[in-house]
Amino acid sequence: MIDLEQAEVIPDMWREVFESEDIRFCFNCGSCISVCPASNADPPLLIRRLARMVLLGLEDELLDEDTPWSCVSCSKCEEVCPMGVRPFELGLAIRRWQVRNDETRIPPSLVELYKEGYTQPVSRALETRAAVGLGELPTIDKDPELLKAYQKMLMATDVVSNNDYMFKG
Amino acid sequence: MSKYGLFLGCNTPALRPDVEHGIRYSMEKLGVDLVDLPGYVCCPAFGTFPSSDEYAQLAVNAWNLSLAEEQGVNLAVQCGSCYSSLRMGSHIMEEAPKREKVNEILAKGGKHYQGKARPHHMLDILYNEVGVDRIQGKLQRRLDGLRAIVQFPCHTLYPSDVVGFEPDKGPPHVLTDLLEALGASVEHYSLEHQCCGGAGGFHKADSGAAHGFLKSKLDAIAAETEADLIVVSCITCLMWMDNQQKTLSEGNGHSYSLPVFDLNQLLALCLGAPPEHVAAISTVPRERITDRFK
Numbered sequence: 374m375i376d377l378e379q380a381e382v383i384p385d386m387w388r389e390v391f392e393s394e395d396i397r398f399c400f401n402c403g404s405c406i407s408v409c410p411a412s413n414a415d416p417p418l419l420i421r422r423l424a425r426m427v428l429l430g431l432e433d434e435l436l437d438e439d440t441p442w443s444c445v446s447c448s449k450c451e452e453v454c455p456m457g458v459r460p461f462e463l464g465l466a467i468r469r470w471q472v473r474n475d476e477t478r479i480p481p482s483l484v485e486l487y488k489e490g491y492t493q494p495v496s497r498a499l500e501t502r503a504a505v506g507l508g509e510l511p512t513i514d515k516d517p518e519l520l521k522a523y524q525k526m527l528m529a530t531d532v533v534s535n536n537d538y539m540f541k542g
Numbered sequence: 543m544s545k546y547g548l549f550l551g552c553n554t555p556a557l558r559p560d561v562e563h564g565i566r567y568s569m570e571k572l573g574v575d576l577v578d579l580p581g582y583v584c585c586p587a588f589g590t591f592p593s594s595d596e597y598a599q600l601a602v603n604a605w606n607l608s609l610a611e612e613q614g615v616n617l618a619v620q621c622g623s624c625y626s627s628l629r630m631g632s633h634i635m636e637e638a639p640k641r642e643k644v645n646e647i648l649a650k651g652g653k654h655y656q657g658k659a660r661p662h663h664m665l666d667i668l669y670n671e672v673g674v675d676r677i678q679g680k681l682q683r684r685l686d687g688l689r690a691i692v693q694f695p696c697h698t699l700y701p702s703d704v705v706g707f708e709p710d711k712g713p714p715h716v717l718t719d720l721l722e723a724l725g726a727s728v729e730h731y732s733l734e735h736q737c738c739g740g741a742g743g744f745h746k747a748d749s750g751a752a753h754g755f756l757k758s759k760l761d762a763i764a765a766e767t768e769a770d771l772i773v774v775s776c777i778t779c780l781m782w783m784d785n786q787q788k789t790l791s792e793g794n795g796h797s798y799s800l801p802v803f804d805l806n807q808l809l810a811l812c813l814g815a816p817p818e819h820v821a822a823i824s825t826v827p828r829e830r831i832t833d834r835f836k
Contacts (some may be wrong), residue, residue, distance in 0.1 A: 405620060410737035414748035445737055446588040447696035448705075468593040482590050486602075490583035492590070493556035493801075495551065502559045506819045510555055511580035519581040523605065526651030532595035538556075540644035 375426075375434055376500040383430035390427050390435075391466040398456040399424045405450035411443045418443045420450060420460045423467060435476060441467045487527055487540045514518055520525065544671060546618035547610035548576040549628065549661065552584050553777045554621060557823075561777065563805035564820035565620055570671045571680060571813040576618060579609045579729035584628040588744050590629065600640070601647040603631030604655035608648065609689065611659040620664045622697030628661040629705045663698045664806060665709040665775050669716045674723045678682055682814045684725030691769045692717045693738055693783065695776035702746060721773050724812050729767040733759045738774075738783025754825075757784060757790050760798050763788060772802045772829055780804050785825045801828040802805065811835045 387396055409538050411418035418440040426435045441464045450460035471478045482492055489496070496512040513520045524540075527533045533540055569576050583605060586592060591599040606628060610617045617624040618827075635641040640717055648655060655795050668677065694714050698705055708714050720730045741756030763769050774780045780802055787798040803821065810820040817832035832834060 411744055433590045439590045442743050445741035445744045446554040448700040451701040463797050465592050472594040480590055486584050491552045493552040493582050495552055507559050507563055511578050513581045513583055516581055522651040525579045529647045529650040530595050531600035531687050532598050
């Protein structure tokens with residue numbers, strides 16, 4: 374339970390979190406939660422509660438929330454939201470805001486994506502592929518110049534350039 | 543013959559290349575030309591750049607889309623989250639100011655995205671372009687006598703105005719119709735539309751709940767149907783529903799062993815492909831289904 378008497382409230386915080394003004398139309402009906410698989414997790418992902426936290430500007434509490442990360446990305450909440458709030462996008466926006474304010478939230482997989490381009494060993498699965506009659510794929514590592522160009526592009530993004538020590542070397 | 547850039551993502555080519563072979567084989571037999579996208583990268587998956595930097599997400603989406611655009615083709619995608627990531631990204635980049643800002647980043651990598659190339663899910667291509675009639679006309683073998691249940695790929699359903707391709711409103715039926723076209727009968731059960739539980743962030747956050755989703759589905763399938771197999775069209779559904787049956791069986795006193803197939807694997811088998819190429823990798827043994835194709 375959040376004690377609103379004690380909590381520090383930042384009235385305009387929602388603008389930093391979510392670029393869509395539609396979030397203000399959320400009237401907490403709970404349609405999003407009723408269709409959300411992750412609302413069954415422990416702790417539950419309760420997206421309308423997160424929307425409330427964003428609108429109230431509960432910065433410390435929202436920074437500590439792990440539940441936005443348990444979303445299954447099915448986006449059914451977007452289908453049923455009667456106010457066009459786009460709850461799935463809101464969940465991703467909360468993750469991004471947390472990442473911007475707390476580098477320990479940066480997904481470690483970003484380094485893998487920067488170095489190799491994939492979340493699985495696509496270019497090294499030669500035996501598995503040969504066993505089912507398939508050859509090598511034209512993965513990005515086969516073209517070192519292209520991999521360099523991809524990394525240069527990523528270095529021009531905020532999350533990579535602001536945390537470049539993670540990606541170099 | 544229509545032509546698409548085959549966007550394979552990460553899991554399929556690395557861990558389940560038999561599904562990739564099933565896709566390549568079946569689409570070619572149906573007259574859909576699939577070309578590789580040299581230098582493609584992870585879509586990006588929702589737990590990566592989309593969770594950390596919107597413009598990094600869009601730039602990576604645009605990188606992949608531009609590779610297809612360079613060859614003058616749209617993309618064909620099987621993995622649900624790859625499809626949704628690319629589809630949502632291309633939808634956001636329909637707005638010219640956003641696309642221009644993305645192109646400034648993309649230019650550092652020597653690429654440009656005009657907004658022309660669009661991703662299509664394999665089910666969309668099979669149902670809306672190839673069509674059930676043409677598929678039936680090409681079958682060499684059929685699934686007659688087999689009873690199946692389907693797991694609809696959630697990423698192809700919602701939000702319907704961005705990712706959807708079902709021909710009408712109401713319950714989805716594209717996957718069901720395609721499977722029935724192969725001769726299988728599709729049974730329905732109470733938890734048909736429940737999530738499979740396989741999404742990475744979800745099972746990391748609460749493995750018990752994620753396994754609970756699969757267990758309750760399998761129990762409902764056993765109680766309410768006489769299904770011989772589960773049919774999916776998403777690599778996450780496939781790997782989770784196949785691999786985790788073993789986990790659920792350990793120390794449970796009940797053994798779960800319902801074979802799981804991607805639709806394109808069954809399609810390839812019915813079009814004459816050898817099982818050792820297109821249906822070779824699984825945790826739950828599938829011989830009782832694949833033996834009929836030997």
